[in-house]
Amino acid sequence: MHLAIRAALIGCTLWMPVAAAGEPTLVATIDDAHAYARYGQTITYVITLTNEDPATAATVPVAVTLSPAFDGDAATWQCFPGVDGVVCASAGSGLLADTAVLPPGARATWLFSVPMQATPSETTATLTFAAGDIAPLTDTNTLVIFKDRFDVPYADGTEALPLQDGVRDVFALAPAQGTAIETVRQWRLPDDSRVRADRLRLDTQDLVRLRLAPRAGAARSSAWAAVHPGAALALVGGDGVVLLEGAEHALLVDRGAEAQR
Known part of the structure; x- marks a missing residue:
């Protein structure tokens, strides 16, 4: 062998x-x-x-x-x-x-x-x-050295959706474009932090995670969680965190000191 x-x-x-x-x-x-x-x-x-x-x-x-x-x-x-x-x-x-x-x-x-x-x-x-x-x-x-925080097109926020604390943004995953990690949605928070939802296709299963880029300091990520076919996802920010609901389990990222400014 x-x-x-x-x-x-x-x-x-x-x-x-x-x-x-x-x-x-x-x-x-x-x-x-x-x-x-x-x-x-x-x-x-x-x-x-x-x-x-x-x-x-x-x-x-x-x-x-x-x-x-x-x-x-x-x-x-x-x-x-x-x-x-x-x-x-x-x-x-x-x-x-x-x-x-x-x-x-x-x-x-x-x-x-x-x-x-x-x-x-x-x-x-x-x-x-x-x-x-x-x-x-x-x-x-x-x-x-990259200029943009997320190293992807529109990472400066020009394509990010504004999201106020306490407001829910409901969305569904579009069909995967391949097997690489891809950003499916981006938001701009009131403190000027950027949040994105990433998707990874493993075999026939979709996984998602949250990624937070504060105005200063290192970016932070949630764990990955599976998404059932046809599930609606919802992002909400507030109380110092951002939360993604609708996956196999809720995903949370701490906004840290940025949320207090």
């Missing part, structure tokens, strides 16, 4: 066969949809591990290591098992360290979010993912 590694590295796909007789065939991928990252920016990596062998891959250790450009202590992660029988921890904080059980043909997906240091001395940021005995995968971003 062979172990195969597939890594998405700045728009490229890399296959690395590694001989490992008697071991299940595992395929790992990393994708963060970025070639560049801003100082202080939080990047979300979509990491998958698939068992392409007819035998179960039991107790496979998985781990992430980071170069000094990252603030690893502030990292968070969640695991989404693809089918019944997959075993992984539901969530954690800090560096990803988990153990997976993968039945034949099954896949586990980890969403690993980590901010860059605000003032690193490095010019690149490299994440390394290791799983079992396969050769580690790496993903490297070049660190740059």
Whole structure:
């Protein structure tokens, strides 16, 4: 048998066969949809591990290591098992360290979010993912300075919807445009903070999260939550938080001192 590694590295796909007789065939991928990252920016990596062998891959250790450009202590992660029988921890904080059980043909997906240091001395940021005995995968971003807070078109708020505290904005998810993380709606709060709802398509499931960019300081994110087909979502701000309702569970982000100004 062979172990195969597939890594998405700045728009490229890399296959690395590694001989490992008697071991299940595992395929790992990393994708963060970025070639560049801003100082202080939080990047979300979509990491998958698939068992392409007819035998179960039991107790496979998985781990992430980071170069000094990252603030690893502030990292968070969640695991989404693809089918019944997959075993992984539901969530954690800090560096990803988990153990997976993968039945034949099954896949586990980890969403690993980590901010860059605000003032690193490095010019690149490299994440390394290791799983079992396969050769580690790496993903490297070049660190740059962006003007806009969200690093997307209209991130200066020209397309953000004004939202007053206590007002609910109800909306539905449009069809996904692909498998990358995409912003589906943005708001501008009275304190001039920006809030956006992000969506990620995993297989046939939509996940959403909230992302808050205050006028000053680091951006903050909620956890990811599944959205049932046809569900109506609603964002409301007030009492120092922003809340997204309608997903599998409510998502909340603390506005901090910004809400008091």
